[in-house]
Amino acid sequence: MKYDIEELLKENMNIQDTPSRELNERILCHDRGGNSMQNKKYVKYMPKVAAAALAAIVAAGGIGYAAVNLWDRSVAEDFGVAKDPEMMQEMNDKGFAQQPQVSGTKSDRVSVTDKDITVTLKQTLADEHGAYVCYEVKYGDKYKAVDQGVEKHPDYGIAMPRAKFQMDSGIPLSYSGGVKKVVDDHTVLYEDFIVTSKEDDTLGKGKMKMSLSNFAIDQMKADTKPKMIAKDGNWNLSWDLSVGTEKRVYHLNRTLKLGKYKVALKDLTISPLSCKLTVGSEGASLNDIFAVIKDDGEEEVALDQNGDMKVIRYVRTNEENADRVMENLPKGQTLASLDGVALCHDRKDFDITGGMGNSSSDYVYEQFRKVLDLEKVTGTRIAGKYIDLKSVPYDTVK
């Protein structure tokens, strides 16, 4: 059979979806000031395991003991605090970390079983701009877990996964990535990362709602090959999200010269889970400025952050150039652009980034992938340039 490429392309792009009313309402709501649009009531629920854990805490002598011991092991390892009980304790004490099964209220719904699949909330980590939600999905004996959740799509059959998150304050949230771990044939652990969509929005305290409507499962029929299907159901969880608010605000108040552009570095705000740099730039939008160097062959390649290559010039570049730079990025090298901020101890960068990065014309935001001990921060590297923070005044905001 002979195909026509034009026809195939048109057919491939033929999608007839429309945005849901809820989605449009969310945009409109936000413009009204971000008030809640949903007030669903959830069944009061407190699983036995939570009650048992709570009893264990009491028996052990208080919440302090529990905070460390109830951290999800996988989360503790992923966030680099598994061997640092003091930091785990501090994260709990300051409200950044939460084990809702234990700390939650009776109105929380932190474990739901439907269609022989159980979704259980394990742990959250949250500051004012973003949250990590770790939950476990356990499949019944007849099913084998596959390492994807799914979304059933009316036109496409089975599509890729994700939990939907919503705060009852109605502020728009963006999914910023996630990790899936297949624990065994019947268990998958998810870590989903969420950030506020707008710079000025903060998570605040309030009810977080998480919903899943189907999962991919392997039916495990002996007489057939493994077959993935979508299992529909309702897994709606909700809990009072604990949000840590403590942060340090360094008043940088200096100008960074990037070639012919000047960038005013204003405040650098750091929490254990993220940082935000507010800036102002002259003559260019922040997103437009990328560090670019030329090699001997006059080919544009990216700046080596280790400083092995000499920076020839910073250019104002459009997305087109940025793409070319990214495409030509030599192996092992990192593009140094203003959409990245590193935090340092003794001039050495902490290995904390890797979560959501975001930037606009007046701020750069990084969601960390590890917990940062604020006491250890001595400097920052912005667009490859080091700034000693020891002499920079800062405020601690709680």
Place this chain on the structure above:
Amino acid sequence: MEREGGDGLQDAVQLLIDTVGDDVYRFCCRLTRNRMDADDLYQDTFLKALEQRGRLEDVFDREQVESIRRNRNFLMGIAVNLWRNQWRKKKREWKHLSIEDAEFFELPSSEEENVQTQLERKEIQRRLTAHIRALPEKLKMVVYLFYGAEMGTEEIAETLHIPQGTVKSRLYLARAKLKDYLEADGYEI
């Protein structure tokens, strides 16, 4: 679009959603191939557009076809930039996220076709989707805007800030590459 007071802005947002929302949403679906991501991208696109509302045309008159077209293109331009930004970051920061993670497992089918033809079409479309996703960014975006957003080459040039001739050459190159890839898969194109 300067009607800030009272419900003025909200009316304008509602009208913007009414006039261009579906087109923008479908475009987000094409870019992301994932409904959840499409929802996020759609929402972020509107929020970003509202931040820059001075650049939106007044759409209070639904008959202003040209204004509606400009707003649609403006929003799609924002969606392209947001998505490229996100995808670049994902590529850079989320090494575990393979491109397959963003694919649908199945594609739409027409009821008029017999089962065999449907399966074959689904398979070729699945492969085409993967090949489009694997195209260099600059070719991919032109394909999405031309076939997905049904923009003309002039509009694409305006949206991506590149010459119209470049748009045409990229379209040509993209089609040629996709044809080659599918032929290498064993299809007669």
